[in-house]
Amino acid sequence: MQDFTFRRPASLADAVEALRSIPGGKLLAGGQSLIPVMKLDLAAPATLVPVAGLGELRGIRLEGSELVIGAGMTHREVGESAEVAGAIPALAALAGAIGDPQVRNRGTLGGSVAHNDPAADYPAALLALDATVVTDRREVSAADFLGSMFETALADDEVITAVRFRVPEAAAYAKFPNPASKYAIVGVMVARSPGGVRVAVTGAAPGAFRHEGMERALAADFSASSLDGVPVDAEELLSDPQASAEYRAHLVGVMARRAVEACG
Amino acid sequence: MSSLTLNVNGRSVTADVPDRTLLVECIREALGLTGTHVGCDTSQCGACVVLVDGRSVKSCSMFAWEADGAEVTTIEGLASDGSLHPMQQAFKEHHGLQCGFCTPGMVLSAVDLATHHADASESEVREWLEGNLCRCTGYQNIVKAVLVGAEAMEAGA
Numbered sequence: 001m002q003d004f005t006f007r008r009p010a011s012l013a014d015a016v017e018a019l020r021s022i023p024g025g026k027l028l029a030g031g032q033s034l035i036p037v038m039k040l041d042l043a044a045p046a047t048l049v050p051v052a053g054l055g056e057l058r059g060i061r062l063e064g065s066e067l068v069i070g071a072g073m074t075h076r077e078v079g080e081s082a083e084v085a086g087a088i089p090a091l092a093a094l095a096g097a098i099g100d101p102q103v104r105n106r107g108t109l110g111g112s113v114a115h116n117d118p119a120a121d122y123p124a125a126l127l128a129l130d131a132t133v134v135t136d137r138r139e140v141s142a143a144d145f146l147g148s149m150f151e152t153a154l155a156d157d158e159v160i161t162a163v164r165f166r167v168p169e170a171a172a173y174a175k176f177p178n179p180a181s182k183y184a185i186v187g188v189m190v191a192r193s194p195g196g197v198r199v200a201v202t203g204a205a206p207g208a209f210r211h212e213g214m215e216r217a218l219a220a221d222f223s224a225s226s227l228d229g230v231p232v233d234a235e236e237l238l239s240d241p242q243a244s245a246e247y248r249a250h251l252v253g254v255m256a257r258r259a260v261e262a263c264g
Numbered sequence: 265m266s267s268l269t270l271n272v273n274g275r276s277v278t279a280d281v282p283d284r285t286l287l288v289e290c291i292r293e294a295l296g297l298t299g300t301h302v303g304c305d306t307s308q309c310g311a312c313v314v315l316v317d318g319r320s321v322k323s324c325s326m327f328a329w330e331a332d333g334a335e336v337t338t339i340e341g342l343a344s345d346g347s348l349h350p351m352q353q354a355f356k357e358h359h360g361l362q363c364g365f366c367t368p369g370m371v372l373s374a375v376d377l378a379t380h381h382a383d384a385s386e387s388e389v390r391e392w393l394e395g396n397l398c399r400c401t402g403y404q405n406i407v408k409a410v411l412v413g414a415e416a417m418e419a420g421a
Contacts, residue, residue, distance in 0.1 A: 031326060031327070101394065102325075
């Protein structure tokens with residue numbers, strides 16, 4: 001690993017100032033993706049600005065029809081939160097099945113969203129739950145925030161402070177995990193709200209996406225069987241040694257059906 | 265260089281280590297506590313698991329500096345007054361190990377589970393051990409030991 005120095009911020013504003021003023025500075029959240037990447041020298045920041053402990057990034061609260069989760073909350077905290085379990089149980093279950101317990105004790109919501117790993121679980125939840133990413137300077141819809149593989153709308157000196165999830169009537173997440181890493185080979189979150197049905201897929205493509213054909217079918221008839229015959233195009237999906245694009249396309253259908261059934 | 269302060273196994277210690285030092289490197293090399301093992305060094309195997317403020321973490325995937333001011337418990341900190349910790353005792357009695365390399369991480373991971381979910385079921389124990397790999401035992405006796413150890417911790421609490 002390349003040498004670097006820590007620059008401990010006293011506050012969110014201080015963290016932003018540090019990222020703005022230090023060339024080669026990078027934000028460190030829980031480090032469960034960044035540290036392994038640094039060990040491989042795929043990232044070599046000159047300065048790390050650790051933000052997970054900042055008070056401005058903590059907390060979970062219900063605000064009207066939205067559940068607001070601080071970016072510094074760990075996956076374990078989200079998974080075990082009574083507020084999350086009460087408002088969006090599917091989100092608590094999703095967080096509680098990321099990686100393994102030790103990863104969940106360090107990894108954070110903000111870190112996962114900023115990293116935007118194509119096989120991460122949270123991006124599916126952000127799209128399905130019509131989430132808004134809150135940063136130190138603006139609010140961005142999940143659809144505008146999440147780009148393709150490892151890309152987001154986040155500026156180099158911008159810090160995610162929270163994510164606002166719209167509370168649905170019912171939601172469920174079904175994941176076909178890589179048995180070793182627990183990353184999603186395919187994960188599908190289905191959420192039903194008065195405004196409609198959302199079906200968001202992670203793991204299958206270079207970035208999480210919504211499946212509009214399934215959403216239309218479920219809006220007309222919210223049942224697993226209504227997905228019969230809805231095509232999933234393998235053209236844009238990933239092919240790797242774990243799973244071919246055709247197999248992933250098949251899994252999208254299976255996971256979507258399971259999620260619909262789990263919505264009850 | 266920075267001088268960080270950790271409360272390790274109930275004792276306050278300072279270490280002068282470069283910022284890039286991993287927590288496991290600090291524990292093993294600066295503090296000489298070699299009961300914490302490095303298996304894969306890629307956050308897969310869990311041999312390096314320690315408790316930081318009571319939560320199990322992979323000490324190969326955390327910088328020492330991130331634990332500045334924290335309570336760190338390593339396998340050396342579990343026994344007290346010459347008596348094994350109930351989880352260690354359970355691993356011994358139920359032969360929850362063969363070569364022993366993964367054991368410190370297994371035990372500390374199990375202590376985290378038992379502390380926060382004393383009544384975990386067998387399937388919950390198996391799920392919890394997702395991040396701890398053992399290449400000898402086939403896990404049967406480890407799971408048995410964790411269930412007994414959790415009960416003993418609860419009884420002794």
